[in-house]
Amino acid sequence: MRISVIGCGYLGAVHASAMAELGHEVVGVDVDERKIAALSAAHPPFFEPGLPEILASATASGRLRFTTDISEADDAEVHFIAVGTPQQAGGGAADLTYVDLAFESLLPHVADGALVVGKSTVPVGTAERLAARLAETAPHAALAWNPEFLREGFAVKDTLEPDRLVYGVDRPESAAVLDRVYRAAIEAGTPRIVTDFATAELVKTAANAFLATKISFINAMADIADATGADVTALADAIGHDARIGRRFLNAGVGFGGGCLPKDIRAFTARAEELGRGKSVAFLKEIDAINLRQRQKVVDLAVEALGGSVFQKRIAVLGVTFKPESDDVRDSPALDVAVHLKGLGADVIATDPEGIENARERHPQLEYTTSTEAALADADLVVLVTEWREYRGLDPVDTARRVANPVVIDGRNVLDRDSWRAAGWTVRGIGRP
Ligand SMILES: NC(=O)C1=CN([C@@H]2O[C@H](COP(=O)(O)OP(=O)(O)OC[C@H]3O[C@@H](n4cnc5c(N)ncnc54)[C@H](O)[C@@H]3O)[C@@H](O)[C@H]2O)C=CC1
Numbered sequence: 001m002r003i004s005v006i007g008c009g010y011l012g013a014v015h016a017s018a019m020a021e022l023g024h025e026v027v028g029v030d031v032d033e034r035k036i037a038a039l040s041a042a043h044p045p046f047f048e049p050g051l052p053e054i055l056a057s058a059t060a061s062g063r064l065r066f067t068t069d070i071s072e073a074d075d076a077e078v079h080f081i082a083v084g085t086p087q088q089a090g091g092g093a094a095d096l097t098y099v100d101l102a103f104e105s106l107l108p109h110v111a112d113g114a115l116v117v118g119k120s121t122v123p124v125g126t127a128e129r130l131a132a133r134l135a136e137t138a139p140h141a142a143l144a145w146n147p148e149f150l151r152e153g154f155a156v157k158d159t160l161e162p163d164r165l166v167y168g169v170d171r172p173e174s175a176a177v178l179d180r181v182y183r184a185a186i187e188a189g190t191p192r193i194v195t196d197f198a199t200a201e202l203v204k205t206a207a208n209a210f211l212a213t214k215i216s217f218i219n220a221m222a223d224i225a226d227a228t229g230a231d232v233t234a235l236a237d238a239i240g241h242d243a244r245i246g247r248r249f250l251n252a253g254v255g256f257g258g259g260c261l262p263k264d265i266r267a268f269t270a271r272a273e274e275l276g277r278g279k280s281v282a283f284l285k286e287i288d289a290i291n292l293r294q295r296q297k298v299v300d301l302a303v304e305a306l307g308g309s310v311f312q313k314r315i316a317v318l319g320v321t322f323k324p325e326s327d328d329v330r331d332s333p334a335l336d337v338a339v340h341l342k343g344l345g346a347d348v349i350a351t352d353p354e355g356i357e358n359a360r361e362r363h364p365q366l367e368y369t370t371s372t373e374a375a376l377a378d379a380d381l382v383v384l385v386t387e388w389r390e391y392r393g394l395d396p397v398d399t400a401r402r403v404a405n406p407v408v409i410d411g412r413n414v415l416d417r418d419s420w421r422a423a424g425w426t427v428r429g430i431g432r433p
């Protein structure tokens with residue numbers, strides 16, 4: 001099929017490449033010339049495992065090209081909209097400017113019989129509004145909402161082998177078109193839910209709200225564990241054995257960040273308030289507050305570990321991205337902690353395998369190094385805030401020799417406390433003695 005993907009960021013670049021990998025003819029469109037130049041040269045403009053390989057093979061096959069010229073989307077049968085929906089400046093609601101602009105710029109290029117498919121995460125009601133606009137200007141085309149559930153770090157696999165497909169449609173023909181797009185996944189038995197626009201939009205928001213709630217729940221338990229000497233990791237293991245609860249997303253620590261969970265729960269709250277249903281999701285404000293307190297907790301632990309002040313103390317911050325296997329620093333708890341410690345007068349040196357460039361762009365005031373050894377050298381305190389494999393795998397004996405003072409705050413509860421303590425370290429975790 002001929003497909004266009006409007007917006008080639010973390011979601012769109014992977015989607016476009018994956019669709020071409022599946023055999024479709026794909027054009028990726030973005031307004032960012034640098035991004036398009038990089039993608040056209042088969043260089044991913046961000047770090048995502050597996051993307052370089054499929055981008056290279058799809059580009060070489062001739063089935064994938066990138067452009068800043070939206071008129072090249074003209075002959076596509078399916079147009080995916082994958083532009084950003086960030087948090088509005090000065091409020092919690094989603095900023096739909098990019099969706100609206102992309103949609104308007106696409107309208108003159110929508111052929112009769114084409115399907116416009118929203119992938120961006122939007123407030124419920126958006127699809128209905130855009131469908132009405134489409135009916136005015138391209139009455140022989142249709143709209144669908146097909147939310148995306150990929151995780152950064154696993155984006156390629158999640159796109160090629162999704163755990164479910166959700167189609168929000170207003171006519172059966174649209175579902176049939178999407179079935180052709182996702183034929184491979186459907187033949188592999190992927191569950192598919194065909195529903196209306198509002199439900200499809202809400203499925204996405206609800207899924208992210210649930211995941212955020214799960215993380216804040218365990219972080220709330222970690223706080224009680226801290227007050228009582230209990231161990232939140234053992235608690236999570238024990239409740240996680242109950243299949244109704246499940247162990248995944250019960251890792252206590254510095255909390256959730258990224259370009260999605262934080263802004264999505266705020267946008268959901270704002271939309272529910274607009275609908276007069278603010279009370280129903282008021283708990284999400286508490287989920288957000290618990291999450292942000294985790295960042296402060298790690299900073300407080302650092303101050304405490306250094307005897308009440310971090311002023312002019314050398315602190316090695318391990319990790320700046322919001323999670324491992326990504327270079328994304330959007331709303332990153334790790335970077336927030338580093339910035340906060342710097343603000344308290346600490347001599348912070350932050351390191352990360354992939355995120356330094358993005359971090360430096362946002363916070364040039366911090367000192368960065370890509371070398372873990374250089375970060376650790378003569379540190380008065382080590383703060384692990386993104387659980388990259390290389391930090392989890394640090395040898396406590398060797399690491400103790402590099403630092404000035406063997407004290408570590410394990411902001412992700414990933415270090416083996418016994419072996420670190422046996423090597424002379426003072427170890428502080430989150431919700432663990
Ligand atoms: N990043 C992720 O893991 C996931 C993101 N999403 C949702 O997907 C959407 C996109 O997110 P990301 O890819 O992370 O954002 P991003 O910021 O990485 O990418 C958005 C892209 O859209 C481009 N763009 C903006 N206006 C445009 C226009 N008028 N025409 C063409 N391109 C335009 C930007 O230049 C940028 O490259 C958001 O709604 C997000 O919530 C959903 C699931 C996963």
Ligand SMILES: O=C(O)[C@H]1O[C@H](OP(=O)(O)OP(=O)(O)OC[C@H]2O[C@@H](n3ccc(=O)[nH]c3=O)[C@H](O)[C@@H]2O)[C@H](O)[C@@H](O)[C@@H]1O
Pocket residue numbers: 121148149150151152153208211215248249250251252253254255256257258259260261322323
């Ligand atoms: O809408 C989106 O963009 C995506 O948001 C999340 O994906 P992602 O942001 O890539 O990352 P997650 O793996 O969900 O992690 C989010 C944050 O939660 C934190 N987290 C995760 C799990 C956990 O147990 N504890 C915890 O603190 C991570 O460190 C990270 O900061 C969802 O998992 C995806 O399904 C969704 O498509």
